[in-house]
Amino acid sequence: MRRPADAVFRPVRGGNAFEETVERILQAVKLGIYAHGERLPAERDLSARLGVSRDTLREAVRSLQREGYVESRRGRYGGTFVTYREPQPGVGRLRRAARDLGAGLEDALVHRMVLETGAAEVAAGRVLDEAGRAHLSGRLADLEAATPGEYRQLDSRFHLAVAELTGSPTLVAGVAEARMRLNDLLNAIPVLDRNIEHSAAQHRAMAQAILAGDPEGARRATREHLEATAALLRAFLG
Structure with a gap:
């Protein structure tokens, strides 16, 4: 069965590839498809699914990292992890x-x-x-x-x-x-x-x-x- 990530991480068509990539990852994070502490797909896999270059994906990840949505970790168990926590309702x-x-x-x-x-x-x-x-x-x-x-x-x-x-x-x-x-x-x-x-x-x-x-x-x-x-x-x- 397909999962929501398959629909969210669909190929970018037209427009600004960087902005579209940021929007797709942000959607996956804010909708809880990937929750706090979970790892996003590997760079090679995610760039292929989005149909963007790995340089574009890295730029998008850096932008989201600056905003506190994700963080990149190095090493054997590294990758891009969700750090976003939903603000308190009110x-x-x-x-x-x-x-x-x-x-x-x-x-x-x-x-x-x-x-x-x-x-x-x-x-x-x-x-x-x-x-x-x-x-x-x-x-x-x-x-x-x-x-x-x-x-x-x-x-x-x-x-x-x-x-x-x-x-x-x-x-x-x-x-x-x-x-x-x-x-x-x-x-x-x-x-x-x-x-x-x-x-x-x-x-x-x-x-x-x-x-x-x-x-x-x-x-x-x-x-x-x-x-x-x-x-x-x-x-x-x-």
Whole structure:
């Protein structure tokens, strides 16, 4: 099965290769595809996957290292490791993120809704192999066992796992990009026990519908979850 990194680390097409490379790595880090302390793919592999020169990749890594997202280590067990830690959530941070999005907030929420409900429906309509079923169940279990500090990144991984089950790399990339657009906002939502319990029930409903092969149920459960998240955002923003 393809993983979100396969979609994020897809070949750079056009534009500025350096800027695109920085953006792809940043997306993998901020979405939690590679979490704090994890090692990115080896330089040779990553440059080939992105379709850029190793010099361009090194320049991008140096730029991200200066910003505190990654660090390079030498030696037998060396490589590029993620050092980024998600800032603490809070209403002040949430409002700043909303101001940054401005009038694009509602557009971003609609975009996410269309992509993720469609992804859930498609995933539920496919005949999933044992690896795919275990992958989704594992992401759900990870999310349900998450500490408050881990919750948002594991939430992101769960939603990306749903997209992976569609078998469409383009759709996985689209879901990742839609999530990235809202990432700072979603990660700033205060982690409250009652809301997490509510989200957990919604995530279980999504997974159960997909694993049961119920496309309409999967679409409905995903819509209810995303509508609840949007309502929570609006409530915090007043």
